[in-house]
Amino acid sequence: MWLTNCNVVDVESGTVLRGRSVEMERGIITEIASAGPPPGAAVHDLGGRYLMPGFISCHTHLSVVYPFSATDEAENPAITAYRSAVRAQDALRSGVTTMRCVHEQNRADLMLREAAAHGWIDAPRIFGAGRAISRPNGHGKGADCAYATGAAEFGAAAREELRAGADHLKIFITGGLAHEGEDFGEPEMTDEEIRATVEAAHEHDSYVAAHAGAWQAIRQALAQGVRSFEHAYDLDEETARRMLEAGAFLTPTLCVTRSESWMRAKGFEEFSIRNALDAADRHLASIRTAVRTGVPIVAGTDYPPGDDVDGVSAHVHEMLLLATAGLSNLDVLRSASLTAARLVGAETFLGQVAPGYAADVVALRDNPLEDLEALRDVSFVGSGGRIIRDDDLGETRTAG
Structure with missing residues (x-):
């Protein structure tokens, strides 16, 4: 044709x-x-x-339930897959032809990837993490993550996700905005735990994506070999420079702190909305620092990318927000194409x-x-x- x-x-x-x-x-x-x-x-x-x-969306959750407290970790995998499939199709129709999933309940991303390969469903190309790996009381609690404590357990959990077919691994190195009383600057993993996860990824020619709220933990994870960071609500210039020198990528997910109407429509708890709005100014300033420093920026939503946010898809909403952080029009387009393809290791094909x-x-x-x-x-x-x-x-x- x-x-x-x-x-x-x-x-x-x-x-x-x-x-x-x-x-x-x-x-x-x-x-x-x-x-x-x-x-x-x-x-x-x-x-x-x-x-x-x-569009390539680099921080996607298809199985997530809102509000987060409604998540049933014992949910039937078929229900998870159905919910995820509908969102994957919404994303595809919105223009997201490739997505990087960074935690799905019951490894729904890996199931959808297989179903699409058989031609049973229309879905974006999926690079999946399976389940993220979290400490039992860490940021991923209650979300059907793989839970681990100590380097040996993190290494074992990482290898289990890779054996299941994960393309990359996801960890939480700080708290976040979802839970009441959470501190996105609080470190949640030791050097040894991070290093064990990175080593497992390297054994499979893969890499680790880290939920990272603040600069201290980003520096810690850079030293252990992490090269993909999510959110960066509080990022200083020196840490941004270190990210650039290490060849690290940043997925800002600015829409997390700039989508109040969408959050209210989805029934988010008031404390989650308040946490997001309170972090908004610092978040935008941090991403402007990353852009000014030259850190490679990729587009990702942290929400189902085909969801409607104020009249546009969440993914387009994020791309427009990246322009407010200082990216040129061309670099905004690259954040969801060339640069994103480099992150997922598909720059010769996507x-x-x-x-x-x-x-x-x-x-x-x-x-x-x-x-x-x-x-x-x-x-x-x-x-x-x-x-x-x-x-x-x-x-x-x-x-x-």
Whole structure:
């Protein structure tokens, strides 16, 4: 199939290739041509829309229950999988064609990944962590995490998730905002526990993502080999510099502290809402520090990315917030494409509209390099060369 009459957004060069036709075959982009497709080819006219890589969301939870206190750790895995599948499909229709899950109850991410591979469900490409690993009374308590105390237990729990099929590991090195009385600056793991988890990941050519509220624990985890950090509600310039030097990635999840209406609609406890709002200014200032320092930034929501937040998907909401933290329009696009693909180790296959890359694409009516507000109007989604959604009802026909 060919997508015709489209303007291709090149997120590597920051330019637009106008009036192009894009050939997709067996889920791969095979050609980008300035001429039209050959006679007899199947074509789908995009009507001059702007074609860019499908979004990669790097901090996703599909199985989460709101409010958090309603989570049943003994829930039937089938129920967990069903809830997660609906959210995965919502995310795909919103333009999220790849997601990195960083804890799912009953390892629902790994189940959905397998179901999608068999063609039983339409879902984004999934890089999954299975269950996150938490101390029994740590930030992950009550969420059906793997629970561990001491280096040996953390190492064993890490290897268990990897044997189950996890692509990466998730740990909690500080408290967070979810629980009453929590302190997001309070460290929750020892050097030995962090190191044991990192060593297990390295044995499987994998890496560790760390829930990290504040700079002290980030420095601690950097020293033990962690290279992916989530949230950073309180980050100083020196720690940001160390992250840059170590080649670490940061997923800010700014929407966590800037989505009050969504939190209230989902029935969050008042203390959770208050915790989030109280951290909002410090959070934004910290991410501005990371951006100014040059830390690689990737987009992720901490919420189901297809949820509606004030009229846009949670993922687009996050991308727009990243611009308020100082990212250029191009770097915002890269946070959900090129940079995100580097984080998940798929930069030669995901994150660009180019020959040899996955045919995972979205189309917008306006140019996002000129105006990020164009992201609010995703009108076309393609995944693996299949058309998932076209709001403009473009028809597939045969070229003359």
